[in-house]
Amino acid sequence: MKIKLKLFLGFFTLVLMLALAGAYSIIEFTRISTSVNAILEDNYQSIQATKDMLEAIEREDSGILLLLMGNFREGRHTISLSDSIFRRSLDIARNNLTEENEQQYVTNIESYYTRYRSIIEYPIVNTSRQGNIEWYETEVYPLFQDLKKAIHTLMDLNQTSMYREAMMLKEKSKRAIMPGIVAIGAGIVFTLIFNIFINYYLVSPIKRLVRSIRNYKRGTVFGADIETNDELKELENSIRDLTSKI
């Protein structure tokens, strides 16, 4: 093999190693980006929706208490406002089903909320329910707690998934860095090996050729013992031919 090709292969291999590591890292970073999207879009949105739902039903509960106290206008206004927030958040959760069994959890919330709403649909102010704490404690409050629990379950599901994704993200970032580290290590070792080969099969033979020519001038027979079958061998043969003709 010719020297030019050998040198080209050496440098090409170095470039290839770097390119490989780069490509590998790009793929891993793309995977990280997908994971970040998964965390942000899938889990974070659902968690935010459940938080909004919790806040909405807390306010709705306050609205019921206002009605119990006989404050009709403010009570109904609070309930109506919270109801629209709750339904909007529930829609977000319903359209963002990313985890196994998430559909079931959302259906549970919907079912509890329908029951909760059915209780407070009837008038409270100026009826026997006004000021009736016992009615609130036996019928409204348990349902309110069940609904909260159902929302919390959905929140936990998404938080656990988010944590898992975050852990995977940590792992993926480690994986993305590792090919680079391996490539640096491999590149250093390869450069050393390449250097040894260049020294052994290119530099040393040239030195031997020069030494042999000098020795020839002092009267010894020319011979540089070139092992490789390349231009240096051809050069040695040419010089030998030349010296034999002199």
Add this chain to the structure above:
Amino acid sequence: MRIPLIIRHIGGILLFTSLFLFIALIFSLIDRDGTSLIFLYCTILCLIFGLFPMIFVPTSTLAINIREGIAIVVAGWFVVCLFGSLPYLLWGGEFSLVNAWFESVSGYTTTGSSILNDVEGLPRSLLFWRSSTHWIGGLGVILFTLIILPGKDSSKFVLVSTELSEIARQNFRESSKRTLHILFFVYLCLTLAETILLKVCGMSLFDAVNHAFATIATGGFSTRNLSISHFNSIRIETVIMLFMVLSGINFGLLFGTVTLQNRNIFTSSIVRWFILVLFTGIMLVTASLYASGYGSLWHSLRYASFQVLSLGTTTGFATTDTGNWPVFTQLILIYFTLQCACIGSTSGGLKFDRIIIFFKSLNKQLRLIRHPKAAVVCKLENRPVSEQLENQTLVFTVLYLLIILISTLALTVMDVDLMTSFSGVTATIGNVGPGFGEVSSLSNYSGLPAGAKILLSLDMLIGRLEIFNILIFFSLKNF
């Protein structure tokens, strides 16, 4: 010392390694387990480092001398362990830099000590790679390469002489090339036979192949967290016990038995002694377990025989946690960890033949004291053992014990308890795998400090490469 030539030979080893990485790549592509990129990257790296020296180093200069042979063998093992750790390192998870190196060295040296808490959490491709390192290392990385890749016969002779000990070579009495083919033939036949039998006994094909790789290489990596106890099958345990014993015997003798030669396992005094010692061990451990109320006699015999054969052949599989066994049985098992199996098998460590030579030499010395002018010859398998081999064996034994002592001391400095340190060092230098204490049969080495893991991985390499090769390598002056 011609370093380019050494690099070229090590390149050949890496080319061979890339073949198994490629098989693991196929596994990962079939399973789509997310390791395809890892194996592709590692295969290409191995190919680059394997092929590049072939371009530069001319074939006319391939003949090597003994010193170069030693350098190729020792450096080759280190390099192959380094490349073998790359798939683990790139996978991440429980594999830190030190853990990946430890697992790779443990695989190639057929030690079977693991840092993994959750083996079943690994994808199949990585499990296959893990078992492959056992199978490659079992026969010897260098020998395998010599079988597969072409090379000069003179170089093969030097490398076979370096990789195989003198006592092992005596059992072959063949040319280096034929010795290699016999070794490979026996190795392949045993692996195929065990795979088929384990499949018949109810293992899945994947588990059967992996466990056959680990048994025949006397390694001990399992695809299950609970090792062989996962299967809870007497038939599987019996098959594995049979093949553990066969893999612990000199392959030359196994070949002699199959080809009906005079030198076979039935005529070999070493094999007789080896079986007798194992049998005695099983009886003692069974009696100790039964007496301590471990269970019925059958129950005690079942677990005692598996554990004694597992440690006595340096395999390291487990059917129970021996860490809870009585101290007496633990000491017997530690003896087996020290003794190891026969030379010429896939086991590492001190090896049983050296213990026989040691006692024969002791007997010779005692007779010489009684009769100073007597011509006493130490014989092994009816052949005289040379004074040089006798001395080498004695020096080797002393050095082996000295390394155990120094390594144990070093581990205790790192705050590892005495039992874990001593048994861990004995198990790793003997290429056995499980020890006692923190590193008992169903535990692992993950809890040890990083320094301890590095030291133990060096012990594994010392045990696999034999001490003299390592000493010569590090005392080479002409680098």
